[in-house]
Amino acid sequence: DTAVSQTPKYLVTQMGNDKSIKCEQNLGHDTMYWYKQDSKKFLKIMFSYNNKELIINETVPNRFSPKSPDKAHLNLHINSLELGDSAVYFCASSLSGKHEQYFGPGTRLTVT
Amino acid sequence: AQSVTQLGSHVSVSEGALVLLRCNYSSSVPPYLFWYVQYPNQGLQLLLKYTTGATLVKGINGFEAEFKKSETSFHLTKPSAHMSDAAEYFCAVSEGSTGNQFYFGTGTSLTVIP
Numbered sequence: 001d002t003a004v005s006q007t008p009k010y011l012v013t014q015m016g017n018d019k020s021i022k023c024e025q026n027l028g029h030d031t032m033y034w035y036k037q038d039s040k041k042f043l044k045i046m047f048s049y050n051n052k053e054l055i056i057n058e059t060v061p062n063r064f065s066p067k068s069p070d071k072a073h074l075n076l077h078i079n080s081l082e083l084g085d086s087a088v089y090f091c092a093s094s095l096s097g098k099h100e101q102y103f104g105p106g107t108r109l110t111v112t
Numbered sequence: 113a114q115s116v117t118q119l120g121s122h123v124s125v126s127e128g129a130l131v132l133l134r135c136n137y138s139s140s141v142p143p144y145l146f147w148y149v150q151y152p153n154q155g156l157q158l159l160l161k162y163t164t165g166a167t168l169v170k171g172i173n174g175f176e177a178e179f180k181k182s183e184t185s186f187h188l189t190k191p192s193a194h195m196s197d198a199a200e201y202f203c204a205v206s207e208g209s210t211g212n213q214f215y216f217g218t219g220t221s222l223t224v225i226p
């Protein structure tokens with residue numbers, strides 16, 4: 001009965017590779033987000049989708065491309081991975097008008 | 113845009129002592145305020161939230177926070193710290209009718225000393 005799930009939990013890859021992280025929520029929410037948490041625990045929003053439409057697109061390299069096939073899923077594809085992409089990536093979801101966000105367990109990406 | 117300031121990136125308390133984690137925000141409109149907790153290697157879990165109404169809100173695990181508009185603060189407290197409270201705590205603010213835009217503080221790492 002996991003509310004917000006992410007796969008994989010750990011991802012180790014080499015520079016230059018392309019990788020994807022998947023997120024699914026079963027809360028019936030209509031908005032989903034991707035956050036990046038760096039080594040100092042700072043959380044930065046990257047993208048937000050509402051009803052499959054991109055509504056927040058922060059200053060993020062265009063190597064990062066989100067995709068929302070439906071309201072319950074939000075994937076993040078990263079091209080040409082760089083060392084600086086190493087971080088924990090969190091997916092979150094919310095219901096419009098309710099404000100609180102629910103987070104997934106995170107995906108720890110390590111680029112070597 | 114909002115900004116959220118958490119004073120003290122690291123706070124240490126003795127087991128059984130009062131926990132006080134500080135959060136101040138800047139907002140030109142009434143905000144929605146949240147505290148999240150992150151245990152090691154886990155995602156963020158909602159501790160409590162303030163939307164409207166009573167300014168003292170109670171959350172899970174014995175935590176509570178008080179919204180003080182005049183001080184633009186939303187400090188988190190717990191009367192008696194437990195070892196299991198050791199974690200990273202984040203204050204967050206959202207605004208706008210949909211609440212889609214969240215602003216997080218930089219986090220406070222709480223250590224509980226036995």
